[in-house]
Amino acid sequence: MSAENASGDAVQRNQRLLTRALIVCGGMFLFGFACVPLYRIACEHVFKNRIYNTADSGKGFAVDESRWVTVQFVGNVNSQLDWSFAPEQVTMRVHPGAVNDAWYDATNKASMAIVGNAVPSIAPSQGSPYFNKIECFCFTEQVLKPGESRRMPVKFVVDPKLPKTIDTLTLSYTFYDNRPATKKLAQESQNAISPNS
Amino acid sequence: MTTHATAHHDDHHDDKPHGFLHRWVFSTNHKDIGTLYLIFSFIMVCVGAAFSGVIRTELMKPGLQFVQPYFFNEMTTMHGLVMIFGAIMPSFVGLANWMIPMMIGAPDMALPRMNNWSFWILPFAFCMLLGTLFIPGGAPAGGWTMYPPLSIQGGDSVAMMVFAIHLMGISSIMGSINIIATILNMRAPGMDLLKMPVFVWSWLITAFLLIAVMPVLAGAVTMLLTDRYFGTSFFNAAGGGDPVMYQHIFWFFGHPEVYIMILPAFGIISEIVPTFSRKPLFGYQAMVYALASIAFLSFIVWGHHMFTVGMPLGGELYFMYATMLIAIPTGVKVFNWVSTMWGGSLTFEAPMLWAISFIVLFTIGGFSGVMLALVPADFQYQDTYFVVAHFHYVLVTGALFAIIGAIYYWWPKWTGRMYNETWAKVHFWWSVVFVNVLFFPQHFLGLAGMPRRIPDYNVAFADWNFVSTIGAYGMYLTPFMFFFILWHSKKHGAPAAARAWEGARGLEWTVPSPAPFHTFATPPVIRNEDLAHGDVSH
Numbered sequence: 001m002s003a004e005n006a007s008g009d010a011v012q013r014n015q016r017l018l019t020r021a022l023i024v025c026g027g028m029f030l031f032g033f034a035c036v037p038l039y040r041i042a043c044e045h046v047f048k049n050r051i052y053n054t055a056d057s058g059k060g061f062a063v064d065e066s067r068w069v070t071v072q073f074v075g076n077v078n079s080q081l082d083w084s085f086a087p088e089q090v091t092m093r094v095h096p097g098a099v100n101d102a103w104y105d106a107t108n109k110a111s112m113a114i115v116g117n118a119v120p121s122i123a124p125s126q127g128s129p130y131f132n133k134i135e136c137f138c139f140t141e142q143v144l145k146p147g148e149s150r151r152m153p154v155k156f157v158v159d160p161k162l163p164k165t166i167d168t169l170t171l172s173y174t175f176y177d178n179r180p181a182t183k184k185l186a187q188e189s190q191n192a193i194s195p196n197s
Numbered sequence: 198m199t200t201h202a203t204a205h206h207d208d209h210h211d212d213k214p215h216g217f218l219h220r221w222v223f224s225t226n227h228k229d230i231g232t233l234y235l236i237f238s239f240i241m242v243c244v245g246a247a248f249s250g251v252i253r254t255e256l257m258k259p260g261l262q263f264v265q266p267y268f269f270n271e272m273t274t275m276h277g278l279v280m281i282f283g284a285i286m287p288s289f290v291g292l293a294n295w296m297i298p299m300m301i302g303a304p305d306m307a308l309p310r311m312n313n314w315s316f317w318i319l320p321f322a323f324c325m326l327l328g329t330l331f332i333p334g335g336a337p338a339g340g341w342t343m344y345p346p347l348s349i350q351g352g353d354s355v356a357m358m359v360f361a362i363h364l365m366g367i368s369s370i371m372g373s374i375n376i377i378a379t380i381l382n383m384r385a386p387g388m389d390l391l392k393m394p395v396f397v398w399s400w401l402i403t404a405f406l407l408i409a410v411m412p413v414l415a416g417a418v419t420m421l422l423t424d425r426y427f428g429t430s431f432f433n434a435a436g437g438g439d440p441v442m443y444q445h446i447f448w449f450f451g452h453p454e455v456y457i458m459i460l461p462a463f464g465i466i467s468e469i470v471p472t473f474s475r476k477p478l479f480g481y482q483a484m485v486y487a488l489a490s491i492a493f494l495s496f497i498v499w500g501h502h503m504f505t506v507g508m509p510l511g512g513e514l515y516f517m518y519a520t521m522l523i524a525i526p527t528g529v530k531v532f533n534w535v536s537t538m539w540g541g542s543l544t545f546e547a548p549m550l551w552a553i554s555f556i557v558l559f560t561i562g563g564f565s566g567v568m569l570a571l572v573p574a575d576f577q578y579q580d581t582y583f584v585v586a587h588f589h590y591v592l593v594t595g596a597l598f599a600i601i602g603a604i605y606y607w608w609p610k611w612t613g614r615m616y617n618e619t620w621a622k623v624h625f626w627w628s629v630v631f632v633n634v635l636f637f638p639q640h641f642l643g644l645a646g647m648p649r650r651i652p653d654y655n656v657a658f659a660d661w662n663f664v665s666t667i668g669a670y671g672m673y674l675t676p677f678m679f680f681f682i683l684w685h686s687k688k689h690g691a692p693a694a695a696r697a698w699e700g701a702r703g704l705e706w707t708v709p710s711p712a713p714f715h716t717f718a719t720p721p722v723i724r725n726e727d728l729a730h731g732d733v734s735h
Contacts, residue, residue, distance in 0.1 A: 021378075
């Protein structure tokens with residue numbers, strides 16, 4: 001094969017195709033990253049599954065006293081985090097629209113201060129948009145000193161629009177070690193001990 | 198270098214570059230690069246088979262006998278990565294390199310130097326990937342799908358794996374661009390798109406799939422890398438990321454990827470079956486449109502790999518129906534192959550035997566695929582040996598059998614020598630028996646609930662695992678048989694005619710056997726009766 005057989009025209013066409021194909025590849029590489037925001041949009045707006053961990057307003061709901069919903073509580077700790085963590089109550093029976101308080105207990109079993117973040121999850125997922133957390137320890141970083149325990153509140157309202165087919169909701173939290181924050185904390189405490197260094 | 202080769206070429210038409218370095222390392226000849234790809238993938242098949250040997254030996258009996266669980270996990274992971282990216286994909290690219298220019302009457306690939314580069318990246322990529330076996334912390338052990346958080350908890354093999362995948366991606370993207378440019382720009386005058394052999398069509402469509410999805414995989418593994426080393430939280434739940442998102446991005450690549458590994462096989466079967474049936478391919482245009490529809494559908498069904506992650510019901514239903522839709526174009530292909538054979542004057546030389554076994558066994562893999570597509574049933578099958586049985590039926594008795602058939606089919610054209618038909622038949626019957634002994638019992642194990650990717654299991658699964666391992670040991674003899682049959686043929690085989698098979702059609706059979714180093718330096722005149730599927734009066 002060679003350039004002299006293939007006319008200059010063919011060479012040019014090959015170059016043009018190469019350029020276009022590389023543009024497509026670059027575009028698809030970026031599409032891979034664009035999946036990150038697209039995924040959030042799809043989850044939140046199409047499937048109404050909340051990803052962002054923010055407070056809801058619990059106002060404006062009329063309490064539906066004719067209906068009971070069972071809320072189950074689960075607490076897990078990621079294997080990389082040396083804490084114990086559990087709900088104080090296993091289940092609660094609540095009226096949709098009423099504001100309720102539930103409590104979780106966490107203890108740092110490690111010999112150093114650790115920053116933890118809790119990630120909530122609601123099952124079944126169809127019930128997720130109707131479970132409103134007004135106040136939650138999962139919105140912020142939790143710092144526990146070695147051996148320290150803390151009682152942590154969740155204030156929530158079940159939306160009265162919860163589909164009739166759902167009579168039980170499970171609220172599950174998993175606590176993770178927030179590595180960067182924990183490292184920063186360790187460094188700060190080092191500096192505090194030896195301020196002259 | 199081009200000018201040198203050009204001047205050279207004008208003087209002596211068939212002169213090959215002298216010396217190993219010039220002939221192979223600097224090669225820009227599509228035939229030599231095709232050979233390199235095929236040799237490379239043969240080596241990788243043997244490496245991947247050795248890994249599976251560790252797996253099957255450990256699984257022969259319940260309990261831990263030979264290896265530690267972590268090493269077992271390294272073996273399952275490396276087996277998958279090596280077989281997919283090192284064996285099946287490069288061997289299809291090798292066949293494309295050899296055959297596409299000869300099938301469309303082009304003198305070479307459109308971008309010969311890029312062709313050289315896309316091959317020579319591969320050995321480096323696999324040295325890096327296989328090198329992870331020798332570093333502290335060991336090889337990647339989180340499965341070939343590399344799901345976080347598991348996959349990024351190992352040692353520094355994560356970085357080496359990611360960079361190896363980047364290189365493999367660059368290699369296959371460059372290979373694909375080359376194939377697209379060759380097919381679109383280099384066809385001989387008169388070789389219309391709808392006169393091209395189906396193998397060329399299948400590769401054109403596969404190449405588009407590759408340039409669309411390999412960059413997405415590159416993006417996903419880059420995110421794994423930054424999550425592991427640079428503190429990002431794409432998939433890290435503690436930092437607000439979501440590991441399920443990885444699965445979505447991965448399978449957006451992964452599902453087209455499984456068709457990348459089967460569409461060229463469809464093309465091969467569409468060449469072999471008409472030849473040995475001595476009939477034109479039944480429904481040529483339907484075959485082309487079926488290929489295109491399968492390729493399109495592959496982009497919109499990724500969710501069926503992750504039914505159990507907690508997807509909304511609507512999503513599950515959508516992915517279930519969309520997946521089952523793929524059975525229609527695939528069925529069109531299977532029925533067209535059968536219709537091609539129907540009423541033909543069949544002979545059963547080795548390539549035809551591999552092709553027929555492909556049709557039967559691939560269809561079994563297709564049926565188990567439809568079973569897996571059913572959401573309610575998939576909750577039982579997910580992550581069991583049923584899935585393992587399914588994808589080995591489509592990839593071993595599907596893709597690999599088609600590749601072996603293709604090598605037997607075009608071997609006389611490549612080397613100018615016939616192989617020993619008796620030994621080729623022994624090779625075939627040995628393989629087809631033992632591959633079923635190996636994989637068929639895995640259906641039973643999966644339905645009974647044996648999970649995949651585990652080194653130990655309940656004693657209830659012992660008997661079928663024993664049978665499966667016997668089948669595996671039978672299969673390990675087949676690369677040696679294949680190698681010696683080809684070696685013997687290369688040394689002592691009977692000379693092959695230009696049209697090595699009586700019923701063979703297609704431009705590649707109009708050049709002498711072995712094919713000269715340069716073919717179609719001047720474009721051939723296309724005569725319809727030369728074309729692979731015979732009657733093109735559509």
